[in-house]
Amino acid sequence: MYSDNNLIKPTSKDACQLLSHEEIARYSRQMILPELGKPGQILLANAHVLVIGCGSLGCPAALYLTAAGIGTIGLLDYGTVELSNLNREVLHTEHGVGASKVDTASSFLKTLNSHVNIVLHKITLNKETACDIIQNYDIILDCSNNAHTACIINNACVFSRKPFVSSHLQGFECHLRVYNSADGGPCYKCLNSTVDLDPVTGSMGALAGVMGCMQALEAIKLAAKIGSASSGLLFQGALAKFEKENLQERNKSCEVCGTDPVQLNKLIEEQICDIRTVHHTNGYKNGDEAAKVMPVKELSGNTGFHENYLICSTSNEVVSETASGNGSSSHKMELSSAEIARYSSQMNLPELGKTGQLLLSNACVLVVGCGGLGCPSSLYLAAAGVGTIGLLDYDEVEMSNLHRQVLHTEHGVGTAKVDSVTKFLKGLNSTLKIIPHKVVLDSRTALDVIKSYDIVLDCTDNVATRYLINDACVLSNKPLISGAALRWEGQITVYNYKDGPCYRCLFPKPPPPETVTNCSDGGVMGVVPGIIGCMQALETIKIITNIGSPLSSAMLLFNGLRGSFQKIKLRSKQPHCVVCGDNPTITKLIDYEQFCGAKAEDKEAGVSLLSRDQRLTVLEYKNMLASGSNHLLLDVRQPVELGICCLDNAVNIPYKEISRAHRIEQIKLALKERKTSQVICLCRRGNDSQLAAVALKKVLQDCVVKDIVGGLTQWARLVDNSMPIY
Numbered sequence: 001m002y003s004d005n006n007l008i009k010p011t012s013k014d015a016c017q018l019l020s021h022e023e024i025a026r027y028s029r030q031m032i033l034p035e036l037g038k039p040g041q042i043l044l045a046n047a048h049v050l051v052i053g054c055g056s057l058g059c060p061a062a063l064y065l066t067a068a069g070i071g072t073i074g075l076l077d078y079g080t081v082e083l084s085n086l087n088r089e090v091l092h093t094e095h096g097v098g099a100s101k102v103d104t105a106s107s108f109l110k111t112l113n114s115h116v117n118i119v120l121h122k123i124t125l126n127k128e129t130a131c132d133i134i135q136n137y138d139i140i141l142d143c144s145n146n147a148h149t150a151c152i153i154n155n156a157c158v159f160s161r162k163p164f165v166s167s168h169l170q171g172f173e174c175h176l177r178v179y180n181s182a183d184g185g186p187c188y189k190c191l192n193s194t195v196d197l198d199p200v201t202g203s204m205g206a207l208a209g210v211m212g213c214m215q216a217l218e219a220i221k222l223a224a225k226i227g228s229a230s231s232g233l234l235f236q237g238a239l240a241k242f243e244k245e246n247l248q249e250r251n252k253s254c255e256v257c258g259t260d261p262v263q264l265n266k267l268i269e270e271q272i273c274d275i276r277t278v279h280h281t282n283g284y285k286n287g288d289e290a291a292k293v294m295p296v297k298e299l300s301g302n303t304g305f306h307e308n309y310l311i312c313s314t315s316n317e318v319v320s321e322t323a324s325g326n327g328s329s330s331h332k333m334e335l336s337s338a339e340i341a342r343y344s345s346q347m348n349l350p351e352l353g354k355t356g357q358l359l360l361s362n363a364c365v366l367v368v369g370c371g372g373l374g375c376p377s378s379l380y381l382a383a384a385g386v387g388t389i390g391l392l393d394y395d396e397v398e399m400s401n402l403h404r405q406v407l408h409t410e411h412g413v414g415t416a417k418v419d420s421v422t423k424f425l426k427g428l429n430s431t432l433k434i435i436p437h438k439v440v441l442d443s444r445t446a447l448d449v450i451k452s453y454d455i456v457l458d459c460t461d462n463v464a465t466r467y468l469i470n471d472a473c474v475l476s477n478k479p480l481i482s483g484a485a486l487r488w489e490g491q492i493t494v495y496n497y498k499d500g501p502c503y504r505c506l507f508p509k510p511p512p513p514e515t516v517t518n519c520s521d522g523g524v525m526g527v528v529p530g531i532i533g534c535m536q537a538l539e540t541i542k543i544i545t546n547i548g549s550p551l552s553s554a555m556l557l558f559n560g561l562r563g564s565f566q567k568i569k570l571r572s573k574q575p576h577c578v579v580c581g582d583n584p585t586i587t588k589l590i591d592y593e594q595f596c597g598a599k600a601e602d603k604e605a606g607v608s609l610l611s612r613d614q615r616l617t618v619l620e621y622k623n624m625l626a627s628g629s630n631h632l633l634l635d636v637r638q639p640v641e642l643g644i645c646c647l648d649n650a651v652n653i654p655y656k657e658i659s660r661a662h663r664i665e666q667i668k669l670a671l672k673e674r675k676t677s678q679v680i681c682l683c684r685r686g687n688d689s690q691l692a693a694v695a696l697k698k699v700l701q702d703c704v705v706k707d708i709v710g711g712l713t714q715w716a717r718l719v720d721n722s723m724p725i726y
Contacts, residue, residue, distance in 0.1 A: 019045070021724040023115060024644055025399045027069050028726035031644060032523040033487060035561065038643035040224040041069060045115075047223035050074040050137040052125060052153060054101040056088040056203060057167050058143035060212030060376075060534070061219075063091060064527040066109045066116050067403050068220055073109070074137055075102040076121040083341050086428060087383050088205030093427040111409040112402065125149060130156035139219045140164035143212065147192070154179060154188035158257045164188075165218045167211040169203055171349055172237040172548070174211045175245070178218055180257065186250045187257040202348030206380040206541060207237040209534035213376075217527045217560055227488075227561035235565075237538055238351060238548030240556055242565035332361045332387070339431070343385050356545035357385060363544045366390040366450060368441060368469055369459035370417040372404040372524065373483045376533030377457055377540070379407060382425040382432055384541055389425065390453055392437040393417045400726075404519075404526030441465060443589035446472040455543060457536050458482040461518055463510050464596040470495060470503035471589055474580045479543055483536045485529035486522050488560035492535045493551050493570065496580065497543065500552035505574040510596040528560050609690040616680065616708050618715045624680075631678040632670050634658075636692040645712060645723045647682065655688040659695050667696070671703065681707040684726070686714070 019041060024031065031041050047070050051062045054077040065073055079101050081092040089101075096104035102120045109118055123129055125144075134140055134156045142153050142164055150166055157164045157180050166188065167176045180187045214233070221227040232245025252258050335357060340347070347357050363386050367378045370393040381389055395417050397408045407424045408417065418436035425434050439445055450456055450472050458469045458480055466482070473480040479497035484490060496502045535556065542548050557566045579586040593599055616624065624631070635642065635650040642652055651670055657663050671677060679696060681689040689707035696705045708715070716723040 019724075020115075022399065023069070024724040024726050026113075026115075027403050028400055028644070029519050029523050030068065030403055030525050031726070032638065032641055033525060034638065034640045035226045035488070036224055036525070037640040040226065043224045044069050044220065045071045047139065047219075048072040048074070048137045049139045049141065049219050049223065050076060050134065051141045051143055052076045052149070053143035053145065054079075054089070054091070054105045055085065055143065055145065056205060056208035057145060057169065057212040057215065058141070059089050059091040059105060060209045060530065061141050061143055061216045062105060062109060063112070063406050064213055064216040064530050065219060066113045066118075067406050067526050068216070069113065069403065070116060070219070070223065072117040072119060072137075074119040074121060074133070075105055076123065076125060076133065077101045078122055078124050083338070084344050087343050087346055087385065088203060088208050090205065090209070090379050090383050090428065094430055095427065108409075111411065112406065114410060125152055127152070131159055134162055135160040137162065139222050141215050141219055142166040143215065145169055150188050150192075155256055158187050163222055165215045165222075167215050169208050169211055171202060172204060172207060172351065174207060174235050174237070176211055176214050176218070176233040176235075177245070178222075181222075184250050187254060189256040190251040190254045202345050202352075204237065204346050204349060204352075204538070204541070205383045206534050206538035207235075209376060209380050210235070210237075210531055210538065213527050213530040213534060214563070217525070217531070218563065220525070220527065221561075221563075228563065233563065233565075238542065240535075240539070240549065240551050240554070241567065242556075244564065332358060334358075335361065339385070342429075346384065351547045352545055356547065359545050360385045360541065361387045363455070364388040364390070364453045365455045365457065365540055365544075366392060366453040367457045367459055368392045368465070369461070370405070370407075370421045371395075371401065371459065371461065372485060372519070372526065372529030373459035373533040373536065374457070375405050375407040375421060376530045377459060377483070377536040378421055378425060379428070380534055380537035381540060382429045382434075384537070385429070386432070386540075386544070388433040388435065388453075390435045390437060390449070391418045391421055392439065392441060392449065394438060394440045404524060404529055406526075406530065441468065443468065443591065446589060447476060450476050450478060453478065455540055456480050457540060459533065459536070462598065462601055463516055464592040464598055465601075466503060467510065467596060468589065468592045471579050471586060474502050475587070475589070481536045481539050481543075483529075483532040485532050486517065486519060486524055488525055488528060490528050490532035490558040490560070491555055492532050492539065493555040494539055494543070495552075497550060497552040499573055501570060501573045502577060502580040504579050505572075505577045506570060508578070510598075513596070513598040516598065525560055528558070531558060531560075607687045607690055609694050610707060614693070614706050615690075616706055618708060618710060618718050621680065621708050621715075622719050629678075630674055630676040631680050632667070632674055632676060634667070634679060634681050634692065636681055636683050636688050641684065644726055645716070647712070647715070650682065655683070655692045658692045659699070664699055667700070677703045679703055679705045681705070683707075683711045684713060686711040 027041050030036055031038055049065055049070050051058045054075050062073060062075060081096045081099055081101055081104055083097055085092055091105040091108055100122055102122055106118045106120055121133060130152050140153060140157055140162055142150050145168060153164055163178060163181045165178050167174060234243040234245055250257055343357050346352055347354060365381055365386050367374045370391055378389055378391060397412045397415055397417055397420055399413055401408060408420045412420045416438055418438050422434045422436050437449055446468055456469060456473050456478050458466060470480060473496050480495040482495055483492045539550050542550050553570050553572060555568050555570055575582045578584055633650040635646060635652045636655040636658060638654050639652060653663050681692045683689040686709050689711060693705045693707045713725055716725045
């Protein structure tokens with residue numbers, strides 16, 4: 001029997017109900033989601049998830065499970081890294097060619113999140129090992145892309161009563177299913193009475209990224225016990241078309257999960273499933289014959305992982321190094337032997353072939369924003385072999401980024417995001433030209449940067465920059481792939497492409513600033529921007545290679561809680577649009593912060609609504625408590641945030657509900673009970689508390705209403721160091 005001492009489970013966090021300050025800072029953007037909160041994060045920290053296959057599906061799945069804070073992640077694969085894997089297996093590097101896949105994958109995962117326990121299984125999954133391993137985990141992810149392996153996993157999961165999430169990828173099509181769920185869902189055998197191994201026809205890495213991220217999301221939902229499982233989902237990548245499968249219920253006569261349990265034991269004992277794992281895509285080889293591995297030294301271009309990448313000035317000047325697209329004399333006409341070996345899997349796709357790969361090699365793509373969307377999109381563009389990739393971001397890595405910005409590491413906190421991403425991409429594919437632009441994109445710099453690229457990806461998180469990028473792309477005649485993600489939802493569309501609409505055609509005027517929510521305030525589940533970012537990379541590849549139907553004049557909407565996609569038709573290009581219409585009035589870039597009434601950044605801007613005498617510092621409030629002064633403390637944060645930290649004796653009324661009649665009555669009753677007319681408003685950073693105080697002053701005219709400067713963040717810094725900052 002198989003045994004592994006590493007599978008001894010760590011001490012459960014349920015015993016103490018505590019997360020460290022660093023963990024709260026790291027996961028704060030997903031912990032403020034009402035569906036998750038602190039209890040959900042603790043469930044994730046106690047979860048044990050097994051990823052079977054460290055290939056094209058397993059790499060993104062393991063990456064986002066690690067980022068989300070799954071406590072124990074098992075990686076199972078006996079294969080070694082080959083050069084031909086690197087166009088889709090994005091946790092491996094050129095220097096890892098010839099090494100164990102589980103070793104190379106775990107090496108980066110540990111730098112992303114040292115709190116996660118990574119357990120390695122360098123074995124072949126078969127009858128002798130399957131049940132012994134699987135019974136130590138709560139949720140199983142089948143990332144083998146192999147029908148025979150799926151049968152083995154299915155039998156062991158049914159026997160061990162474990163749910164498993166399976167995805168199958170072939171060409172530009174794939175499906176996702178959750179088998180053996182606790183609600184009585186079917187097992188793999190219920191839906192697949194015969195096991196046929198499909199012929200290998202090639203695969204596209206960005207599509208595998210989408211499905212691997214979807215598997216991670218389903219595992220997170222199962223672990224945290226939220227949302228509804230994706231019982232079945234079909235995706236046609238070339239058409240950006242998702243369809244929900246109507247799966248049958250569990251088959252009572254199924255020989256594996258049916259009413260007669262003896263059949264399952266017979267299956268396991270007699271090995272009715274063929275345990276040969278012969279699929280080529282994820283490290284499973286045919287027999288013992290290993291594929292030829294191209295030595296790294298034969299690769300064209302630089303191979304250095306650390307040194308050989310461009311570093312630009314930290315000033316706001318545009319870097320002198322520029323992209324070489326748009327018909328440059330450096331246009332590539334042939335692929336080297338190393339490139340053919342590297343990209344062979346996607347070159348096997350009839351829609352792509354050698355011609356499409358050459359188009360990718362000659363393409364120049366600019367990714368604006370190296371965060372939750374920019375990390376996965378640039379990752380899969382580099383893996384696919386896009387010849388020149390520009391990375392634009394002025395910001396530095398913060399701990400709160402790491403649950404969704406998966407190319408940064410713990411040791412990279414405080415470094416420039418463009419440097420962090422560049423380093424990773426060059427380790428994955430040193431043959432590319434990576435151009436970092438460590439600048440603030442504004443009306444002075446935008447056109448100079450964008451003109452050198454063929455396609456632009458908007459991976460930003462604020463309205464002013466969206467209008468800026470849109471106008472610059474229209475004026476430069478560049479297609480724009482726009483993505484967005486917030487909470488559990490995401491969306492993607494293509495602007496300014498083949499007479500399609502631009503952003504202004506749909507949104508002529510910006511929304512009021514107070515109605516706009518970013519992930520700092522609204523939260524975001526980290527794997528959701530992962531899914532959208534992979535989709536942005538896929539749409540970019542389709543446009544470069546003229547494959548399928550890009551999302552021009554259409555928008556794809558994603559709901560992570562439901563695990564559903566919806567494709568909607570957008571209005572056509574507007575003849576009266578002020579920037580792309582028949583008679584445009586915007587012929588040069590404008591002041592977009594003034595136009596939108598908001599800063600062109602995703603940092604929370606401080607508000608100043610109250611005078612100094614209407615505010616208390618945290619030290620003044622500390623002295624007020626010590627003196628025993630009677631008052632009502634109103635915590636105006638969302639209820640889910642109270643689980644992270646709070647002050648004693650506070651009454652919680654969310655700011656957005658503060659003016660409702662029943663809330664006003666609740667406040668008046670609390671004042672009467674406390675025999676006071678003094679109200680102190682408190683929030684996380686001292687912004688919403690001012691808004692609440694202004695609103696209350698209008699209805700509580702006989703009361704003294706103040707707020708606390710800097711909120712709980714400042715309280716944690718100056719008064720109570722045991723309180724976490726999030």
